[in-house]
Amino acid sequence: MRKKFLLAFSLSFFVSLNWAAAAGFDITDIEGRQIHFDKQPKTFIVANYIANFLMVGGKDNLSKVTALTKDGWEDTRYGEYQVFTRSFPILKELPSIGGYHDDILNAERILSLHPDVLLIGRTQYTENNQRIKTFEKAGIKVVVLDYHAMTTENHTKSTEILGKLLGREEIAQAQNKTYKEALDHVFNIIDKLPPEQKGAKTYMETASKGVARYGNSYNKDVLWGSILKNLQAANLAENSPQPYLPLDKEFVISQNPKFIFLGGSIWRNKSEGDQMRMGFTVPEEQAQERLEKFTHRPGWDKLDAVKNNRVYAVDHGSLRNMADYTFTQYIAKQLYPEAFKDIDPVKNLHDYYAAYLPELKYDGTFMIHLSKTK
Template identity: 30%
Template sequence: MRRITDALGREVALKPRPERIVVMFNYEEFTAIAGTGGWSRVVGMNRVVWEGWRPAIFSRYRDLVPALATLPDVGNTDEGTFSAEKVIGLRPDLLMMPAWAWMAAETIRNQIAAAGIPILVFDYNAQTLERHVASTLAIGAAMGEEARAAELADRYRRNIGTILDRAARAAGPVRPKIHLELGQGGMEVVGNSYSPATMWGRIFAMLGVMNVAEGRLAGNWGPIPAEAVLAANPDFIYIGASSWTNRPRAVRTGYGVTAEETRRSLAPYATRPGWAGLTAIRNGELHAIEHGLCRTLFDDTATLYIAKRAWPAAFEDMDPVAALADYHRRYLPVPFSGTWMLPWRA
């Protein structure tokens, strides 16, 4: 047995080479670290968070990793389908689960641990440099890919450090005001915004911009009143977009999505009651940004996009879309394509 430290600082004892692994989230991070070959040791997964939430992305990986089509499902905590029986029945020698599932399923994970199955917790949702690095190194150690994980962790640490350093130098006495809202339901539906504790809200906090949602949410995410956005008069508005299924009015981004499709789905937001007079709309600073770009090992590209819009001169020599394409080329098996972040006006 050997011991590794996971993202929560827990010491996890596991075999020198786990051969039967259940993975529950952050599949693109797992692939970047372990390669497509790492999937040959996976015996179960939480299917809904990938196949169900973002089938357009899942299908591209399934074409390269055919086993994804038939891997058993261990369920998801949000739907109440995650169970100890499903995990234990697969006879894994390692369960990798995100911190949000760990916190939501105390009884179930205690049952799994009691069955002698080691549990490694990773946490990209916290959206902190420390948790991203710790999660990456832990997955790399578990999969025997320490060098690859160290390279990815160093890349992330270096890129985030550069972005935050330039942002701090460029920032003036007045912080840019940013509103971000999840765009699943279309302009008629007020989507979730995020507190400084997590995901997009944490990115805004790191950059030092003013998050319109700060102090207006009871928890880490949720909708804020429409009148609060009007009163704040943000300088920049971001609509979280993706290739969600069964969401015909959602703002669309992702693989294979053209800029025209994205702008067509984003444009109705500019017509919301009262929005025409907002500084962001008048200045053309309404943006679509792929929601899946937060809580990932390549969310530095989204962070760069937001920083470059706020302080263009400080980031004139840096291209977030090119950086995302380069990440795909170096670390992911799926070719880069489509639209991931752009303003509503060409």
């Protein structure tokens, strides 16, 4: 009897140990930091990448979010703010713990809310080093994600991490499969093209300052600049010493780009009247009208891109999430039209939101070719 009891106790103890081990898990974040979780986290502060959180987690996991960075969200991404808060009203009610478009974090508020997990981006991690140590000492798990570098590795790794944290690993795997296969297809085709078809001079500008002032361009390591590098285009800002900065207008004209892409959004600033508008809530007619005005900048009538009607606009706000592979497809389709004539990036973007964020009241203009020039 005693032996049976001891055997039963041993089995029970062994099972409970295994169960405890199975409940816990480790992740390695984008900064290479290994973080252990004894159990699935229940509360999150999302200091970056709320769209990715929702795409992986779905609307039900939004109940786990206790705060996010909202300061300046409406001003810097007005259309996105309107659509997301209309579709998910709780986003308006959640407290803000910092800037949506900068690296400022409200340490006091984060500590008072004491989430299980604080999700941040790489620059937030760099700029808040001491605060992060304080959060970790308080028992808050700080996890670094990255969707800014526009690399397949960081996008898919960040999504895999979200899948583990939210108990949605199958969804994360499906998104990663779509992302990787789509981009591998594009890059493999370009690799096989003759050298003379590659390296077209391309000017990319986030046109937030309107027609009179040149907005930021991006070097090879970030956002649109990284996309152009991956597509083997000759980005005018590729070797800029800073990740983003406006290029000198005389330099742009002297380089005579063959393609021009303008990034648009709705920025609430002094240039609202003629900034490039794209993205959620923006009608295509308005986007076309504004894009056409940029072609009348001094000296642009002499540019090959304008003369040959190779002027395009894309939504700047749609980068930094798992649907942004469609923008790589779109730019590839313009640079290499014959190679990618069968790809429909606009439909792919629509289908992605329908699959992974069906509650989002989706409307707007995201990728356009200038319909005519005067």
